[in-house]
Amino acid sequence: MAIKIALAGNPNCGKTTMFNELTGSSQYVGNWPGVTVEKKEGKLKGNKDVIIMDLPGIYSLSPYTLEEVITRNYLLDEKPDAIINIVDASNIERNLYLTTQIVEIGIPTIVALNMMDVVEKNGDKINTAQLSKELGCMVVETSAVKGTGLRDLIGKALEIAKSGEKTVARHKFDDEVEAAVGTIGELVQARIADGSELKWYSVKFFERDEKVREKLKLDDGLAAEIEGVIKNCEEKLDDDSESIITNERYNYISKVIQKSYKKSGRGMTTSDRIDRVVTNRWLALPIFFGILWIIYYISITSVGDMTIGWVESFFGWIQGGVETGLTSLGASEWALDLIVNGIVGSISAIFIYVPQLMILFLFLSLLEDSGYMARVAFIMDRIFRKFGLSGKSFIPMLIGTGCSIPGIMASRTIENEKDRKMTIMLTPFIPCGAKLPVFAMFIAMMFPGESWVGPSIYMISICMVIVSGIILKRTKRFAGEPAPFVMELPNYKLPRFKGVAIHMWEKAKSFVKKAGTVIFVACTALWIMQNFSFTLSYVGADRIDESMLATIGHAVRWVFMPLGFGDSWAPVVASLTGLVAKEVVVATFASVGSAVPISFTQVSAFAFMMFTLFAAPCFAAIGSMKKEFGSWKSTLFAVSYQTGFAYICAFLVNTIGSFIFRGTSAVKPKVLDISLMESSSENAVVNGDIVLIVFGALIVVALIIGISGKFRSSKKYAELSR
Structure with a gap:
């Protein structure tokens, strides 16, 4: 039976580049969100029994965009054997937000700390052993662009996929929040077939996630009881439930980064200097x-x-x-x-x-x-x-x-x-x-x-x-009112001949195909x-x-x-x-x-x-x-x-x-x-x-x-x- 491994990560984290390297596919790698607008499937080079799934780039597993819905539904409903969570190591704080959500699902997960070449160039240091301990899953350093670390990554991903050992989230929220989430977990536990997903569902109920509520179809009495738990916590912390969870995740991430990440203190990067000119208000x-x-x-x-x-x-x-x-x-x-x-x-x-x-x-x-x-x-x-x-x-x-x-x-x-x-x-x-x-x-x-x-x-x-x-x-x-615009600006990099050639070839092939049909x-x-x-x-x-x-x-x-x-x-x-x-x-x-x-x-x-x-x-x-x-x-x-x-x-x-x-x-x-x-x-x-x-x-x-x-x-x- 084929082993399914899903690639999940933020836009611009190098996910499609890694997919190309692992499968030999030639999907064009863009430098903005939306390049992967559907999940793409390919077979691992040298092992046709391993299927790699390239999921749309997302910032979280909240159902705000169709991209997030596609990724979330695949992970929850189709349950791949393992998840490779690709994290942009040069922007680790923002990327780990998604990681904290993925590990709550319980599917065997390994973190690919990608773009380590950029981190090393900047003079920063990441303690992967400490990071792995804090997250509760293996962490492997990679550079998809240079093809380094991928063999080790896929080897360990296959190990955890075959073992079937569930990933257990290590992070803890504030005592009040943990108590509320725990209470909700006890109330809905009987409705959740896979116990490893209980933490994720409990948090989503706390956030008032409509799609989760629709999926489990709670009766009015149980829904009212859960709402009472949420409101009680909101009153104590003087904030809405969704903001509470967001703040808790970032508080946890800050603690993780303090223990495992050290910046060089060099000041402005080359990308920052270029941006001072090309994004100038007047120029x-x-x-x-x-x-x-x-x-x-x-x-x-x-x-x-x-x-x-x-x-x-x-x-x-x-x-x-x-x-x-x-x-x-x-x-x-x-x-x-x-x-x-x-x-x-x-x-x-x-x-x-x-x-x-x-x-x-x-x-x-x-x-x-x-x-x-x-x-x-x-x-x-x-x-x-x-x-x-x-x-x-x-x-x-x-x-x-x-x-x-x-x-x-x-x-x-x-x-x-x-x-x-x-x-x-x-x-x-x-x-x-x-x-x-x-x-x-x-x-x-x-x-x-x-x-x-x-x-x-x-x-x-x-x-x-x-x-x-x-x-x-x-x-x-x-x-x-228009939706707010949130986008991570990737670091400038020298264009890769392979990527440019693939782009031109795809355009030429598409044109010739259309001309012939x-x-x-x-x-x-x-x-x-x-x-x-x-x-x-x-x-x-x-x-x-x-x-x-x-x-x-x-x-x-x-x-x-x-x-x-x-x-x-x-x-x-x-x-x-x-x-x-x-x-x-x-x-x-x-x-x-x-x-x-x-x-x-x-x-x-x-x-x-x-x-x-x-x-x-x-x-x-x-x-x-x-x-x-x-x-x-x-x-x-x-x-x-x-x-x-x-x-x-x-x-x-x-x-x-x-x-x-x-x-x-x-x-x-x-x-x-x-x-x-x-x-x-x-x-x-x-x-x-x-x-x-x-x-x-x-x-x-x-x-x-x-x-x-x-x-x-x-x-x-x-x-x-x-």
Whole structure:
């Protein structure tokens, strides 16, 4: 029978890194809470009979967030054979809080004192033998990053798992609290099958844990008797029961640390010195946006732009080879067009931007692995909180820069239900990896050489999240105070090549997988709709206006005319096909553009990017939203809001931009021809001022509308909050 070992610990304690080392898995290691949003299972390297379970990172076993519920339910209901409690040794006081709860459950537990390399570097000393004695369980020094101590750790974990010897909590509370907890234990003892869990259940009853009360289903008389014990203790100690237990745990932890931990007294760490600059009240945001500008300049404008010609030449060679091969085999005209132009041509148009995206993801993963992105969440909390949002909302949005789906799932770390639902709605506003090919295409062809366009998209997305927060907080659905933002800032560290490589590989693999499945099917369907009418007669490129695609585009293009790109049916169709996958927008332009001239002005191109940025995400992300909301009603509300907001933003960009730049090159139509990608840099160049003015005007108008509305409705908002 397989042995199950659970990994449990705080966020950023090195849990996922250890999971990777023990199982050989390649889960990406992030540097903020929410990376592990579900429990993950793997088999121990060299021993397939041992199952390692990576549980979500949590700060306690109190049922405030979905992450805590997942971890707690697994430990209590599925009862692993052993628990490896991973403790960040460089932040031991905060991490031991969870340890005091885990040892109360009674499951055989071993403490992995992780990040000992950081402790040694700081000159601190930890007496592991004394710590083990105080906690009542074995303690092993490890460094998951360097792979040290893991063999000893897993060996001892297997020993305690096979022995089945229960861990007994050594800590004692104040006499009054111990008496109350003991009395509750006597009252509920008959209801608890496993006696080793009695201490944990007794403490949870004392804390008035609703989920524990529901689970054991006490009768009214017994519940009233327990409540009397709790109230009596609260009156004596003049505090509420939950705060009493919290204080008692920290008092115990302080005593343990005094006996087993000695700081070097060196003063400020390197991380503290860096944080004095990068989290400075005045410098933090300029530094963040400056870093974004550098990243986009390198990945999209300079080095990234050079890769376009190389990749295009490579795929041109493939496309020519496929065409030659099919022609020699005697393929029919329609089959030749389907494969060469409809499939290979459309998919290659997307792959042109893969090197740019890989460079971008390289830089983003470096920032994540170094610990800087965790600071960005801290920085944004200052801004978000002023507009009724929680800094916790920014963490799922950061995760969503890769893909909206894990970002939406990461909202589970937010305990406030209203904040969580609003975060689910707004996370797709942050540009994900699937939207980047669309932006890269327009930047390369309509804004060549302009390094401001890429970063401005991120700036706009953040500003529009704030504006949306102001708007949504005015509604009954989302009104209320935001949840407090508590997050441990990890120490800065040099990014590991393995972690960065895994991140880039995961992104590339995900993209190739999507290109080989969803995008392949979408390109095939696009070609069919482009070349056949609703009567299923073949129309080809000569009569494309009679095709199904054109018919649909003509029917709805009037809706998009105020946005500046409704004069032709092709951009309209592209915006709709993006629901399948945002990369399909590029494939649509590549497929239709070979038969129909597609023209944009620089203003309408920017409006199209804004619509793509904020409109409803792909069907897969919508499905994820439905799963997290738990209802189609909330999902439809979110999709409607996203699309309506996108429409308004695109309308403002087109209207304001066309008014400001009328008579200039910014409003002169230019044919969007993907086959001319290599020569795009020689075409009309837009000044950075154009992007900045349109961007600034959009933000100013939106903020004025949002903020003025906020002040006008302050009385109503206060009533809703109550």
